[in-house]
Amino acid sequence: MELTKSNHLDDAVCPVARTADIISGKWTLLIIRDLAAGVKRFNQLERSLNGISPKTLSERLRSLEEEGIITRRTFAEVPPRVEYSLTEKGLDLVYVIESMRSYGKRWLCNQ
Template sequence: MELTKSHSDGTVCPVACTASIIGGKWTLLIIRDLASGLKRFHQLERSLSGISPKTLSERLRSLEEEGIISRKMYAEVPPRVEYSLTEKGQDLVAVIECMRSYGKRWLCK
């Protein structure tokens, strides 16, 4: 992943780095849903009305690669897969709560 450099001294901008991970459509909503605990794929799919299974799979894979979520597979028939936030992912919940407060105050009447 290429990081955006926006400081005059050439250092990498932490806001740009974070935005590159969580800025994709649906990503923050997936994290929001996982903040309440373990979820299975179909639970996330139902909660995120309008997301395609392909997009959900891509976002989950990307978040797992970034260390934001963990994926646990169970050797059952049918296979069961559960997703949860890692410590790194839990730290993003505060960002979502700030966005919720902002939205309630300024955007949602």
């Protein structure tokens, strides 16, 4: 099996390719990591993700919402308040992040 070659059909039917497509964007896994701790507002995410631009954060949040990974809850207040949280689908990705953390600690840190 050749791992370097991929086509559109493979992405549609391969669960690994499809998952990678969802989480491969820069900052995406870190957004999910932060939301794993609980509900967050936009400015809380922006502060915890040092270096992310508001535009990029908005794009990633929108993409994750479209994928059903997060939910966006808007409150009719002045100023408007918006909160983000993981869906059940998003919570399942926390296991992926935990596996990455374990791998990183074992093989990439303190070497």
